[in-house]
Amino acid sequence: MKALSLVLKEMALEKRDIILSVIFGFLAGVTAVALFASSGYLISKAALVPPFYTLTILIAVVKILGFARAFGRYLERYFSHRATFAILSNLRVSFFEKLEPIAPTIFQKYRSGDLLARVVGDIDRLQHFFLRVFYPPVLLVFIFLATILFTTMFSIYIALTLLVGLLLTGFVVPVWFAYQQRKVDYKLREERGALSTETTEFLYGFRDLKINQKLERKRDALEQSSQTYVNEQQRQGNVEMFNQSLNLMVTLLISWFVVAIGALLVIDGELQGVYLAMIIMISLTVFENAPPMAVVPIYLQDSSVAASRLTTVVKEEQLPSVERTTQTLPNEALSIRIEDVSFTFPNEKRPSIDHMHMHIPEGAKVAIVGPSGSGKSTLLQLLLKFHQQDKGTIYINNYATDDIAATDIWSKAKVVLQENHFFYGTIRDNLLIAKEEATDAELKRALERVFLQHLALDQQVLEKGENLSGGEKQRLAIARAMIKQGRLWLLDEPTSSVDLLTERTIYNYIFQQAQEDTVILISHRLVGLEKMDHIIVMDQGEIVESGTFRELMDQQGYFYEMKQIEQSVLV
Numbered sequence: 001m002k003a004l005s006l007v008l009k010e011m012a013l014e015k016r017d018i019i020l021s022v023i024f025g026f027l028a029g030v031t032a033v034a035l036f037a038s039s040g041y042l043i044s045k046a047a048l049v050p051p052f053y054t055l056t057i058l059i060a061v062v063k064i065l066g067f068a069r070a071f072g073r074y075l076e077r078y079f080s081h082r083a084t085f086a087i088l089s090n091l092r093v094s095f096f097e098k099l100e101p102i103a104p105t106i107f108q109k110y111r112s113g114d115l116l117a118r119v120v121g122d123i124d125r126l127q128h129f130f131l132r133v134f135y136p137p138v139l140l141v142f143i144f145l146a147t148i149l150f151t152t153m154f155s156i157y158i159a160l161t162l163l164v165g166l167l168l169t170g171f172v173v174p175v176w177f178a179y180q181q182r183k184v185d186y187k188l189r190e191e192r193g194a195l196s197t198e199t200t201e202f203l204y205g206f207r208d209l210k211i212n213q214k215l216e217r218k219r220d221a222l223e224q225s226s227q228t229y230v231n232e233q234q235r236q237g238n239v240e241m242f243n244q245s246l247n248l249m250v251t252l253l254i255s256w257f258v259v260a261i262g263a264l265l266v267i268d269g270e271l272q273g274v275y276l277a278m279i280i281m282i283s284l285t286v287f288e289n290a291p292p293m294a295v296v297p298i299y300l301q302d303s304s305v306a307a308s309r310l311t312t313v314v315k316e317e318q319l320p321s322v323e324r325t326t327q328t329l330p331n332e333a334l335s336i337r338i339e340d341v342s343f344t345f346p347n348e349k350r351p352s353i354d355h356m357h358m359h360i361p362e363g364a365k366v367a368i369v370g371p372s373g374s375g376k377s378t379l380l381q382l383l384l385k386f387h388q389q390d391k392g393t394i395y396i397n398n399y400a401t402d403d404i405a406a407t408d409i410w411s412k413a414k415v416v417l418q419e420n421h422f423f424y425g426t427i428r429d430n431l432l433i434a435k436e437e438a439t440d441a442e443l444k445r446a447l448e449r450v451f452l453q454h455l456a457l458d459q460q461v462l463e464k465g466e467n468l469s470g471g472e473k474q475r476l477a478i479a480r481a482m483i484k485q486g487r488l489w490l491l492d493e494p495t496s497s498v499d500l501l502t503e504r505t506i507y508n509y510i511f512q513q514a515q516e517d518t519v520i521l522i523s524h525r526l527v528g529l530e531k532m533d534h535i536i537v538m539d540q541g542e543i544v545e546s547g548t549f550r551e552l553m554d555q556q557g558y559f560y561e562m563k564q565i566e567q568s569v570l571v
């Protein structure tokens with residue numbers, strides 16, 4: 001329930017629409033009661049053949065009330081739905097704002113299907129909190145109190161019966177439902193999460209499953225998961241229907257009581273017979289506001305779990321460093337200093353970076369090499385604040401990265417990762433994410449430099465760049481980095497799928513453009529590293545050798561051996 005404070009905070013921003021919807025909802029509810037009450041009175045009065053003008057006035061009142069009811073209902077719907085959509089939009093924005101800085105870390109803990117279910121499904125479910133949890137009880141209490149107050153003018157017993165009806169349908173029965181609902185609800189949510197996860201895995205892994213002939217098995221599991229979810233939905237639907245029917249039955253029983261008490265009062269002469277029909281109509285109409293109460297506990301439980309699923313994601317993963325950012329990086333070549341940094345991925349035993357020290361002066365061109373799994377990419381990720389080191393400090397231009405906003409580092413770095421994402425759209429759209437204001441000429445020049453001049457800017461790119469080859473994707477990512485502003489190049493095996501000749505020419509362009517910039521290049525291939533100012537050799541999260549190409553070759557150590565092996569393979 002505490003998690004719901006998140007929704008209440010966003011609701012407070014829309015208090016104007018909320019107050020207006022309550023006012024018009026109250027108007028609609030009270031005029032509905034008054035409309036039916038006056039109709040009942042009109043019928044009874046007409047039977048007594050009153051003067052013609054009495055009937056005319058009563059008919060006019062009925063008409064005005066009918067109009068006021070429709071008017072109130074329309075405005076109530078208008079303001080309540082406007083408030084709901086605004087709350088939903090506020091929730092989405094505030095959740096994404098919290099999620100964004102921790103996005104890289106989050107995939108350590110949540111599978112993408114689960115995260116998707118939370119980001120889309122759970123936020124959507126919170127739309128019910130205002131409309132179905134907060135709003136109905138407020139309205140019910142106001143309308144009932146006004147009606148009860150009115151009926152006390154005719155009989156205190158009838159007013160008390162209506163009060164009992166309010167307590168039963170508004171609170172006792174719903175609380176009992178809530179108790180029943182708990183078990184069903186938990187299971188439904190579990191099944192929904194499982195289905196979402198299974199579906200995402202199925203879609204992402206479709207090709208591999210097909211190649212390995214495991215598609216049928218996965219499809220069966222997906223169908224099974226879908227069927228279980230449908231069954232749970234059906235169960236929840238049954239419980240919901242039963243709850244609503246039971247609540248309706250209680251309201252009808254109360255109305256019967258009102259009829260019986262009213263009849264007795266008329267017999268005893270304590271109530272004029274002409275008011276009996278009116279009282280019955282009041283009772284039947286006022287309880288029209290009670291059925292939504294039957295589902296209040298369901299939606300309260302639903303909203304509370306949805307809110308806590310969302311807050312768990314953003315709370316648990318909050319990185320302490322994200323908060324206190326006091327320094328801004330300049331728009332110039334940046335230096336990097338790493339002091340005694342260690343980092344172990346969550347749930348891993350072996351550190352990926354182990355007590356590392358490193359200094360890269362501004363404008364230096366540094367290559368990091370080493371066997372697979374030696375921690376090269378992890379080091380880049382720490383520099384980009386995708387993860388927070390467990391120990392030690394990373395300085396960029398003598399500012400500890402803890403004091404620099406991750407977004408500041410991202411905006412000053414030209415990054416090409418091993419896997420780069422491409423969006424559904426055109427080549428132009430995919431390049432412009434690096435620099436919105438780039439001209440077509442600028443984009444074309446970048447494409448030429450990476451030998452992608454055959455791609456038109458308007459050419460369609462499918463989801464995840466499906467219609468581009470591995471090498472084309474890498475070159476497009478490099479073109480994106482070339483266009484982007486920034487004086488720090490972080491390149492993680494940017495040309496591993498590109499042929500040697502093209503690779504060499506692309507590097508020439510990069511070094512030409514990055515003459516004054518700092519470049520960190522992670523590379524598996526050891527050819528062409530002669531140009532680098534410094535080469536760092538990593539193994540098992542540590543630096544095992546470092547120096548210029550010549551120094552390392554003369555040293556005849558690790559790098560020299562790797563180079564010999566590479567040469568023998570290439571020959």
Ligand SMILES: Nc1ncnc2c1ncn2[C@@H]1O[C@H](COP(=O)(O)OP(=O)(O)OP(=O)(O)O)[C@@H](O)[C@H]1O
Nearest residue numbers: 345346348352370371372373374375376377378379
């Ligand atoms: N997300 C992760 N969760 C847990 N462990 C990880 C994760 N990413 C990497 N590791 C581990 O960290 C270690 C270093 O990985 P890293 O990707 O930095 O190596 P690398 O030198 O870049 O390898 P490669 O050259 O193959 O890209 C490896 O042992 C790897 O298993």
